[in-house]
Amino acid sequence: MRIRKLFLKVHLYSGLICFWYLIALGTSSLNFNHHFSFMESKPVQEEWARTINLTDNFRDDLVLSETLRDSLSLIGWPLPWETWHDSTGLFHFTLQHPGKKYIVDYTFTDKVARVQELPRGIWHIFNAMHGIGRVPNSHFMSIWQWYTRITVVLIVFSVFLGIYLWYTGNRDKKTGLYVLMVSALISLGWMLQLYFYG
């Protein structure tokens, strides 16, 4: 009985730890399937510029993008398919993270980086929490990455704990067991069907 009480506490408190992640998973998954218009946002553009001293000896555009990102104290992933040079000596790249998109134009002649910021809406960020993980150049987001990892492990553990708690605390086990077995068979069968014939 002591073990059961302990497991119940672990199950309850795991649920509280995972509460917001479950909500984010639920809403973002529904949004993937339906693309709700109220979750889309129209970005309001902001612009600023900063002088960055860089020499024109970068052979790799990705390294150059990352160097500029770090010099500008920005975070996010440079997008290789939105990166180019032009004949005037302009270097253009786009940087992205769940909260913002940055369009950066750097000119080697005057050493100025002109940045256009396109912030995203709260819903976009909340839904992106589903699977952000680490964001380059951000120490804080490493905490989020660890929270995600721990939460997913806790949820899997909690599901089994929940089944154990139900099994040990319920007199009528038959109905639940039938529901569990039938649903498990149908779900697994469905997955196999898609894998082999889908």
Added chain:
Amino acid sequence: MFNRIRQIHLFSAFILTVFVLMYFVTGLVMIFEEHFQRKDNSVTTVTKEIPGIRVVSGDNLVTAVREHFEVRGQYQVRQGEARTVISFRHPGMEATVVVPYHSDTVTVTTRKKNFVAALHHFHRIHGYHGGWNYRIWAFVYDLSAFSMIVFAITGVYLWYKTERVRWPGWLILAGFTLFIAFTIYYLRYLQ
């Protein structure tokens, strides 16, 4: 009320356990991608002459391609430079079909994926398209997503009704609410 909420928490979990578990297990594989590598087990390319295919378009083109090649799953049609590209995907397999505008020679490249890649695909299947089996999947996906919200809310209610000493729970909830709020604030305003 407590029993009713408990039953909702319990039976929604029972009906969707395997599905929800699948999402979290495949999620773990995705989170720890450095330990679980995706790769192609084999890549094969087949070229075939299908008389008159160049004048077929839309759904008829997809049907014609399906009749001549072993391709299945959800598909996406793109118009490229002088060619139509149809990508078929189902867990474990990806096929890219190229139909030129000015020729009847169709090329199909099939990539058989390893099990890890198939797990990634299971996690990512969504949308009400690709045939009846994918529509049913999308419906169960919706149910699973909805059930996650239900688990979370009913779970908090059950904790509140079960525990007499509630301050540790409130502390955890408040702490993680602040953490989430600060993460959103950080991504939206600080960076």
